[in-house]
Amino acid sequence: MMNFFEELEWRGLVKDVAHKEEFLKRLNKPITLYCGFDPTAESLHIGHLQQLILLKRFQLNGHHPIALVGGGTGMIGDPRPTTERKMLSAEDLMHNVQCIGSQIDAILASDDNPVTLVNNYDWLKSMNIIDFLRDYGKFFSVSTMIAKDTIAKRLETGISFTEFSYTILQAVDYLHLLENYDVRLQFGGSDQWGNLVSGLELIRKVKGIEEEAFAMTSPLITKSDGTKFGKSEGQNVWLNADYTSPYEFYQYLINVSDDDVINFMKRLSLKPVSEIQEIEAAFVKAPHERLAQKELATELTRIVHGQEGLDNALKMTKAFFSGDLSELSAQQVKALFHHQTPYTLDKDSALLDVLVNAQFVPSKREARQLITSNAIRVNGEVVNDLEYVLSKEQAIDGEISVIRRGKKTYHVVIHG
Template sequence: MNFLDELDWRGLVKDVTNREGLTKRLEEPIVLYCGFDPTATSLHVGHLQQLILLKRYQGQGHHPLALIGGATGMIGDPRPTTERSLLTDEDLQKNIDGISAQIKRILFADNNPVKLVNNADWLQGLSVFDFLRDYGKHFSVANMIAKDTIASRLQTGISYTEFSYTILQAIDFLTLHKNENVQLQIGGSDQWGNLVSGTELIRKTLGHEVEVYGVTSHLIMKSDGTKFGKSEGANIWLDPEMTDAYTFYQFWINTSDEDIVDFLKRLSMKPVEEIKELEKAFVERPHERLAQKALAAELTELVHGKEGLEAAQRMTDALFSGDIQALSVSEIRSVFANSFTHDVNEDKTLVDLLVDTKILPSKREARQMIQDGAIRVNGEVVKDLEFVVAKKDALDQELTVIRRGKKHYHLINHGSKL
């Protein structure tokens, strides 16, 4: 199995401009690139497939470039439905700094580091006359409006600004080919039209004998039809300040059995045979969630580092065992981010607290659950009906965790005493 065949097996090849030619060309090191527009301060897990693809080429001895769209980010790749909101210069720079740091963290650690480039270096100085004369004349309007990203917007409307995006991306490929000897561009399947625009511009300006390539990969989709990359309706970001290691780890742990093998093939750097063995073990013992645990560990360490992975696993183990006293207050808040939170400004008996916060509907039921050992306070079973939940006994004198039954957690924030 050659490298391109392996990518195919992993579900990472959809369209190729010249598969036979590229297969041959990949026998020797090639310079390739993938673009990332700074539309937010952070990339999210949907970007991982392309980042890890660069890492795969990197591991094969090829030379990857990651392009930051400092100029194209001012415009935005056309979305299927509506125009993008234009970014201010300040927001754009903040986004560039954020995603650049993430790309470096993931791809700079290898002996064959990725090179980071910014298309603002060559596009921002381009005059409108040079744009029209040197590049615009090579593009047919009929061909441009036939591209999926533009055709989908013809009925709802598309500005000339976003209509021009494909030309700017083609200029990127041409510029990188001339300056960095880039011969391959990769991207998601939604980038096919832009990739083809680049290869065509190179041949029209430099000659048809020039051989360059474009490869797209299937976008990651969940089997139930919901959008990949969200948990509880929120994006899973690659910035640790926006998505902590525990939440990131749990996102992969909670991947459905129907999706996990596909995600494992696409996103794990494990060799093919190791993935096949893992798949076999997963099929035989799905309840152990071996595939989910393997992918969660690998990707959490990739994005959050070894310390982040260890913290996420420690927090997961504490939640499973109920030993929450092993965690810091910030870690507890992370673990129970989706649990009910109650602000309490005075010490109360456990019975009163359970009723006043509406954890339980009545004192009779509160007393019964306490006597049955169904209430835990900071991980410890409490059966004393006179037990007082006090700020001085809280974790860091700040937080008390009440567990009702096996799965229902409530956080008590202790304010100042009245």
């Protein structure tokens, strides 16, 4: 049977480990660890789930998780491979910190081992430039810093001193958390290795080489075709339901490719190894049944949006693919078809006229043909009456009607 670290390796969650031999021994008793999150938006996205769920794995194994939301370092910006980040106002950053903190707290909820949320603005805000240079800057070699991958990539295009100093501030975070919360492990994505090592170096120089401190990274999640995990039609898949509804979140995961789904399940599912292996075996035998995708989408939607969010996603999925929208509320219908531009109907009108006036079909002749051949449904019900009136009274919640043409084409009508 695998131990905890061996399972992390099996899941593909370990890339680099500093002082691995000592770290494996240290894992035999509870350790306090942290992972940082940048408040560049008011919501985390699905790409952050690997680190959030990794925090939860440690939490469930008796270790204490700390989630750092970078209200202080967010004012600086972690260097991107391309250009400088846009500076956010202090007000926007603090708003983002609160929103992200709530998301983290919900996902890592625990009665007996709750996550500790910290904001590095609390200790960085009082540091003046003299303290920064004397107490910390003197421990960092410029030649070593410019050799770090994140900075080296920017040397040709240019990097400001502001972003150049980011790695020092992140190192200060680790030192502060070690001294005040007894944190002994920092982990992050593999692109953060240079920053994590900076923290270890600072701790060794300030506290001594015998001080116990570790760092670990996980490989970034990418699709089998090399594209980034977490994008849908070029847009982020957010954890905030106001940006990405539970239905859209579920649909993104249910549509994960066969080539990717087992890898994503190993990395993101909290199911035990034996259960994942059983799912994989069944999936290999009958990939068309999409068992692995269904299991992954169900579990992660429940983790992020709760049972109510999952129930809504499943209800909307069933309604969309069956064509029966009668059980949905107007709000759910709007969420289901939010990518479409609706047609506004000011007064009750004949369906025949609406089809043409809204340019759903090019002519009345074609509209008549569709209606009489049972190819038109309104809110899931077949309409074959040429005199049928599209009315507010019969609309879903008196607000919205959905016209389905054929098997896959939908049109949304808002009743004014």
